Amino acid sequence: MSKIQTVAVIGLGYIGLPTAAILAVNGIDVVGVDVNQKTVDAVNVGQVPFVEPDLAAHVAGAVSQGKLKATTDTPAADAYIVAVPTPFNEDHTADLSYIDAAAKGIAPHLNGGELVILESTSPPGATQHLGDLLVELRPDLSLDGSNGKATILLAHCPERVLPGRVMIELVTNDRIVGGITREAADMAKELYSVFCQGEILISDAKTAEMAKLVENSYRDVNIAFANELSIISDKIGIDVWELIRLANHHPRVNILQPGPGVGGHCIAVDPWFIVAAAPNESKLIRQAREVNDSKPHWVRDRVLAELSKHDPEAEVAVLGLAFKANIDDLRESPSVGITADLAGRLPKTRINVVEPHVNSLPIALVGYDRVALMDIDAAVGRSKVVVILVDHEAVKSFNFASLTGKSLIDTRGILNVA
Incomplete structure (x- = not known):
C-alpha cells in the first residue's frame, strides 16, 4: 500500500x-x-x-x-x-x-x-x-x-x-x-x-525526459522512411504497399506503413525538442520531421491534380480527420491540415468530411461555408474525388470496389489489402 x-x-x-x-x-x-x-x-x-x-x-x-x-x-x-x-x-x-x-x-x-x-x-x-x-x-x-x-x-x-x-x-x-x-x-x-x-525503471530526470523523446523520434524517423518511399514509388510507378510487403519478408527488415503525414501529441512534436536541445547534432531527426511535415502538401497536390480531371462542380470526400484510426483525437492531425489547406485553396469546391468519432468540425475547419461533416455513404456518393486519410473501421469496411467514375486517393493502403 x-x-x-x-x-x-x-x-x-x-x-x-x-x-x-x-x-x-x-x-x-x-x-x-x-x-x-x-x-x-x-x-x-x-x-x-x-x-x-x-x-x-x-x-x-x-x-x-x-x-x-x-x-x-x-x-x-x-x-x-x-x-x-x-x-x-x-x-x-x-x-x-x-x-x-x-x-x-x-x-x-x-x-x-x-x-x-x-x-x-x-x-x-x-x-x-x-x-x-x-x-x-x-x-x-x-x-x-x-x-x-x-x-x-x-x-x-x-x-x-x-x-x-x-x-x-x-x-x-x-x-x-x-x-x-x-x-x-x-x-x-x-x-x-x-x-x-x-517494470518500473529508475533513472535521473533528464535521462527520463530524453528517453520519451527518443522513443517517439525513433518512430518518426522510421515513418519518414516509409513516407519518402511512398513519394519515390509514386514518381517511378511502383505500388508502395506491395513494395513494403515484399521488403518486409527479409528477416531483418520491418518498414512501417506510410500515411498522409504524422500527427498526435507526441510523434509530431517531441522530435523538435531534441532538435532544439542540440540543433547542430540532430540532423537526421530534423530531416525526418521535415519529410513528415511535408507529406500533407504532397497529398494535397495529389487531390488537386485528380480534381482537375473532373468538371468544375466536382466535390471532394475526405475520409477521416483523427490522427490515427478509431479515436477522436485531432491533435496535430495531418488530415485536418490537408482538409483546411484544400478548403482554403478551393473556396468554390464542396468538401464532404467523414469523421465518425466527432460530432462537429474542428476549429480549423469552422468558417468554410462549403465544408460539411456527414456520413460516409453521403460523402462518397456525391463526390468525384475520394481521399482516404484515416483507416477507421467505418472507412475500411466501405465497399470502394463498387465505385465507378471517381478518383480514389488512398494514403493508408486500404485498397491494397489482400
Missing part, C-alpha cells in the same frame, strides 16, 4: 484523466484539476469528455465510489501529477507555460515532503525548470534538503501509452521514473506500483 493517500492530477486530458482514474480505482483518493469547467462537470457525474476504450467504466466506477472528483482549483495533496500540454512555439522550442501555470497552482499548498511528478512530455531540463519555479515561489522549501529546508520530492515519469489502448497499457507497459533525487524517484516508483504491473 502506498504511503501516498491523496493525489491531485493537474490536467484531465488524454493522459491525465486515465491516470487519475486508474489511481482512483486502485484505492487512492484523487482530485482531478482542469481549467475547462465542462470537463470538470463531466467527470463529476462519471462521464468522459473524449473517446478512449474502457476509460468511461473506470471513471464512472471511481466517481461512484467517491475516490475521484474534479475541480478547477488545485487542492492540497500528498502527491501531484502534472499532465498538461507541452506544445512547441513557432521556432519549435517547447512552450512550458502550462507547466508554469500548474506550478503556480501547486506551490501554495506545499509544506515539504510532497511528491511532484511531471508526466507531460518535455524537453531535457523541464523537470528541473518545474522544481526551480516551485522553489522560487516557495523559498522556504528546497529540492534536496539543503540549508535544513523541507524538501519537495520531484520526478519525471513520461507517459508511453497508445491512444485507443491507454487503460490497458497504463497497467502493462514498463515505466521510466527519473528523479531529481533518488528519494524522489523511489517515492514515484512506489506510487506507480499501485497500478503498474510492468
Whole structure:
C-alpha cells in the first residue's frame, strides 16, 4: 500500500484523466484539476469528455465510489501529477507555460515532503525548470534538503501509452521514473506500483525526459522512411504497399506503413525538442520531421491534380480527420491540415468530411461555408474525388470496389489489402 493517500492530477486530458482514474480505482483518493469547467462537470457525474476504450467504466466506477472528483482549483495533496500540454512555439522550442501555470497552482499548498511528478512530455531540463519555479515561489522549501529546508520530492515519469489502448497499457507497459533525487524517484516508483504491473525503471530526470523523446523520434524517423518511399514509388510507378510487403519478408527488415503525414501529441512534436536541445547534432531527426511535415502538401497536390480531371462542380470526400484510426483525437492531425489547406485553396469546391468519432468540425475547419461533416455513404456518393486519410473501421469496411467514375486517393493502403 502506498504511503501516498491523496493525489491531485493537474490536467484531465488524454493522459491525465486515465491516470487519475486508474489511481482512483486502485484505492487512492484523487482530485482531478482542469481549467475547462465542462470537463470538470463531466467527470463529476462519471462521464468522459473524449473517446478512449474502457476509460468511461473506470471513471464512472471511481466517481461512484467517491475516490475521484474534479475541480478547477488545485487542492492540497500528498502527491501531484502534472499532465498538461507541452506544445512547441513557432521556432519549435517547447512552450512550458502550462507547466508554469500548474506550478503556480501547486506551490501554495506545499509544506515539504510532497511528491511532484511531471508526466507531460518535455524537453531535457523541464523537470528541473518545474522544481526551480516551485522553489522560487516557495523559498522556504528546497529540492534536496539543503540549508535544513523541507524538501519537495520531484520526478519525471513520461507517459508511453497508445491512444485507443491507454487503460490497458497504463497497467502493462514498463515505466521510466527519473528523479531529481533518488528519494524522489523511489517515492514515484512506489506510487506507480499501485497500478503498474510492468517494470518500473529508475533513472535521473533528464535521462527520463530524453528517453520519451527518443522513443517517439525513433518512430518518426522510421515513418519518414516509409513516407519518402511512398513519394519515390509514386514518381517511378511502383505500388508502395506491395513494395513494403515484399521488403518486409527479409528477416531483418520491418518498414512501417506510410500515411498522409504524422500527427498526435507526441510523434509530431517531441522530435523538435531534441532538435532544439542540440540543433547542430540532430540532423537526421530534423530531416525526418521535415519529410513528415511535408507529406500533407504532397497529398494535397495529389487531390488537386485528380480534381482537375473532373468538371468544375466536382466535390471532394475526405475520409477521416483523427490522427490515427478509431479515436477522436485531432491533435496535430495531418488530415485536418490537408482538409483546411484544400478548403482554403478551393473556396468554390464542396468538401464532404467523414469523421465518425466527432460530432462537429474542428476549429480549423469552422468558417468554410462549403465544408460539411456527414456520413460516409453521403460523402462518397456525391463526390468525384475520394481521399482516404484515416483507416477507421467505418472507412475500411466501405465497399470502394463498387465505385465507378471517381478518383480514389488512398494514403493508408486500404485498397491494397489482400
